[in-house]
Amino acid sequence: MQGKYRNRSYWLDAIGHELIPRPPLQGSIDVDVAILGAGFTGLWTAWYLLERDPSLRVAVVEQAIAGFGASGRNGGATSASFPYSLGRLEKDFGREAARATHFAMKDSLEEILRVADEQGIDAHQHRGGSMRFARAPHQLKAVDSTLETYRTLGLDDHVEALSGDEIRRKVNVSDVIRGYNNPSGAVIQPARLARGLADAVERAGATIYEETRVLDWSPGQHPKLMTTRGDVRARAIVLAGEAYLSQLPKTRRAVAPFHSLMTVTEPLSDAQWAEIGWENRETIGTTQYNVNYHQRTADGRIAFGGLGAPYFFGSNIRDIWNPDHPVFVKLRQLAVEWFPVLRDVTFTHAWGGPFGMPRDRMPSMTFDEANGIAWSRGYTGQGVTTANLAGRVLANLITRTDSDLLNLPPVNHRSPDWEPEPLRWTGIRFIQSGYDEVERRAEETGMPPSGRSIAERIGWR
Numbered sequence: 001m002q003g004k005y006r007n008r009s010y011w012l013d014a015i016g017h018e019l020i021p022r023p024p025l026q027g028s029i030d031v032d033v034a035i036l037g038a039g040f041t042g043l044w045t046a047w048y049l050l051e052r053d054p055s056l057r058v059a060v061v062e063q064a065i066a067g068f069g070a071s072g073r074n075g076g077a078t079s080a081s082f083p084y085s086l087g088r089l090e091k092d093f094g095r096e097a098a099r100a101t102h103f104a105m106k107d108s109l110e111e112i113l114r115v116a117d118e119q120g121i122d123a124h125q126h127r128g129g130s131m132r133f134a135r136a137p138h139q140l141k142a143v144d145s146t147l148e149t150y151r152t153l154g155l156d157d158h159v160e161a162l163s164g165d166e167i168r169r170k171v172n173v174s175d176v177i178r179g180y181n182n183p184s185g186a187v188i189q190p191a192r193l194a195r196g197l198a199d200a201v202e203r204a205g206a207t208i209y210e211e212t213r214v215l216d217w218s219p220g221q222h223p224k225l226m227t228t229r230g231d232v233r234a235r236a237i238v239l240a241g242e243a244y245l246s247q248l249p250k251t252r253r254a255v256a257p258f259h260s261l262m263t264v265t266e267p268l269s270d271a272q273w274a275e276i277g278w279e280n281r282e283t284i285g286t287t288q289y290n291v292n293y294h295q296r297t298a299d300g301r302i303a304f305g306g307l308g309a310p311y312f313f314g315s316n317i318r319d320i321w322n323p324d325h326p327v328f329v330k331l332r333q334l335a336v337e338w339f340p341v342l343r344d345v346t347f348t349h350a351w352g353g354p355f356g357m358p359r360d361r362m363p364s365m366t367f368d369e370a371n372g373i374a375w376s377r378g379y380t381g382q383g384v385t386t387a388n389l390a391g392r393v394l395a396n397l398i399t400r401t402d403s404d405l406l407n408l409p410p411v412n413h414r415s416p417d418w419e420p421e422p423l424r425w426t427g428i429r430f431i432q433s434g435y436d437e438v439e440r441r442a443e444e445t446g447m448p449p450s451g452r453s454i455a456e457r458i459g460w461r
């Protein structure tokens with residue numbers, strides 16, 4: 001049905017129309033801004049550039065189709081949480097920077113919903129809130145410290161503490177102890193948002209060239225993207241390839257590609273939904289180390305997602321996954337543990353995608369006027385809302401539009417490069433298996449991990 005782009009995600013498969021690629025680039029061209037990548041970052045940047053200055057010639061160059069990357073495969077949790085946690089922001093950049101980032105993320109969330117509504121994009125968007133909770137005693141510390149951070153920053157009214165009963169009345173998850181809800185959070189069908197946004201960006205005047213791979217770029221007074229189909233010369237180049245930037249010669253060590261995996265059930269029956277509740281479609285997850293995230297889809301399924309896939313040597317990226325991978329097996333087990341009524345349910349799809357992990361875990365949104373190169377990357381798996389913020393920041397930097405957003409911590413931040421291989425693989429796998437072990441021990445003892453983690457000791461927090 002979806003030809004060569006089948007099996008990238010349930011969301012792309014269920015989009016409701018054929019995924020016919022737009023025409024590729026046909027020879028070299030000159031534009032004002034050339035954007036590598038038609039995911040949320042590239043598309044939002046194009047959108048806000050044209051909002052600031054409709055006369056700009058903007059070209060988006062995509063190796064596959066719009067929404068092919070993480071943007072068309074993710075969990076759809078559209079929350080105001082910035083990838084570098086509020087607690088860390090406060091510690092490293094101060095109270096005001098942490099508060100400003102929180103408010104900027106909240107505005108980004110509103111922007112996503114506003115533009116989607118205004119442009120008639122039906123991404124199944126719904127503002128149900130985003131809940132995190134503990135299902136085991138060792139996960140309580142993370143619930144409490146998040147609530148404490150909100151209190152310290154004077155943001156108490158942005159989060160609701162919930163008892164186990166209050167959570168179960170919303171979503172009947174087994175063994176829930178307590179947690180919290182960010183009421184502003186929303187849920188989306190990500191591929192519908194990415195594809196709808198691509199159409200909106202074209203209507204605004206940009207050209208999207210699909211199935212055109214960028215091989216390299218050159219900075220300078222006349223920067224350009226070199227592609228399989230010709231050069232795109234521009235005044236500014238935007239590198240919006242996120243995890244995939246690790247595949248290009250000049251950014252091989254800028255981010256390490258980690259993978260997140262998802263699976264989805266068949267549509268559930270009314271009787272099953274009566275047991276589960278979840279009428280408000282909150283996005284949900286626990287506070288355990290190996291993050292998990294779940295949504296009730298608009299067509300009555302449950303999509304379960306989680307980390308746990310190992311980093312691949314040489315920053316290899318996997319776009320198609322075997323449904324028997326241990327992470328899927330675990331997610332299917334988890335589904336039945338959380339909702340025993342799913343005992344005999346069929347899981348119809350299993351997929352995964354890469355997200356960019358910077359060496360210091362801090363996203364960066366940067367434009368160097370002297371060499372014409374802009375980028376935003378390193379969202380650590382929390383990029384749905386962050387990419388909108390990135391789009392506004394990069395558009396402001398490129399068009400020299402002054403705004404408070406340009407004072408935020410990720411702006412013009414530079415993360416150190418990852419180590420060369422085999423050190424990179426050894427270090428990351430060491431930390432990943434350390435996390436698995438810490439989680440396993442905490443589950444056994446019921447005690448939260450204490451002391452400085454291995455990751456902290458080697459400067460990766």
Ligand SMILES: Cc1cc2nc3c(=O)[nH]c(=O)nc-3n(C[C@H](O)[C@H](O)[C@H](O)COP(=O)(O)OP(=O)(O)OC[C@H]3O[C@@H](n4cnc5c(N)ncnc54)[C@H](O)[C@@H]3O)c2cc1C
Pocket residue numbers: 036037038039040041042061062063064065066067068069070071072073074075076077078079212213214215240241242243244245248259260261262293305351352353354355379380381382383384385386387
């Ligand atoms: C399974 C999964 C679940 C997730 N769940 C959530 C969630 O629930 N909430 C949340 O906030 N975040 C989530 N994320 C993270 C979020 O999806 C990403 O951070 C966000 O989509 C990144 O958008 P992007 O545009 O920067 O990158 P991408 O969407 O990856 O887009 C990059 C684009 O660049 C193109 N490209 C790359 N290299 C080249 C090249 N050389 N030439 C041409 N084109 C190129 C790619 O094909 C791709 O389309 C999840 C990620 C995954 C993988």
